Amino acid sequence: MALWRCPECDRPFGRRNQGHLCRPGRTVEEFLDDYDPEDRAIFEAVRDNLDELGDVEVEAVDVGIFFIRRTKFIELRPRRRGLRMTVKIGRDADEPFIARSVRISAGRWAHLIDLETADAIDDDIRGLIAEAFADDGG
Numbered sequence: 001m002a003l004w005r006c007p008e009c010d011r012p013f014g015r016r017n018q019g020h021l022c023r024p025g026r027t028v029e030e031f032l033d034d035y036d037p038e039d040r041a042i043f044e045a046v047r048d049n050l051d052e053l054g055d056v057e058v059e060a061v062d063v064g065i066f067f068i069r070r071t072k073f074i075e076l077r078p079r080r081r082g083l084r085m086t087v088k089i090g091r092d093a094d095e096p097f098i099a100r101s102v103r104i105s106a107g108r109w110a111h112l113i114d115l116e117t118a119d120a121i122d123d124d125i126r127g128l129i130a131e132a133f134a135d136d137g138g
Helices: 028-033 037-053 123-135
Strands: 057-061 064-068 072-078 083-089 100-105 108-115
Touching (some): 037 064, 072 123
16 A cells, blocks of 8 residues: 655655644654664664565654554654654564553554663564564555
8 A cells, every 4th residue: 555645745644635734754864863872773773674574664753753654653752761662563462571552443552662772672572563564564
């Protein structure tokens, strides 16, 4: 499924005419320039993992960086130390590295993971990233 792009701000969305604040995002570089170099390393580790899986849109806005395939399925948002990664999958998960889980719809869960270093992204987290990528395949 192709993403719809707003003709005004050029942001990508999963649904045609999806409601949003219509203003252009920032570049990833502009976003990361405001944060610690370790935050950049975390972003690069997540992006590199996704690059191995297939095509993904990356959008930086004021609140964070979004990874979009059919929908926004992974988010990175700044915290006092590090980034909080939200991974959306079709099941509840209880891995010890998950700080919090939220049911967002009948068959969808958002799992929040606090990352202080890129080294924290181990095989278990990469597996959850791959699951989110596959679940959002359309």
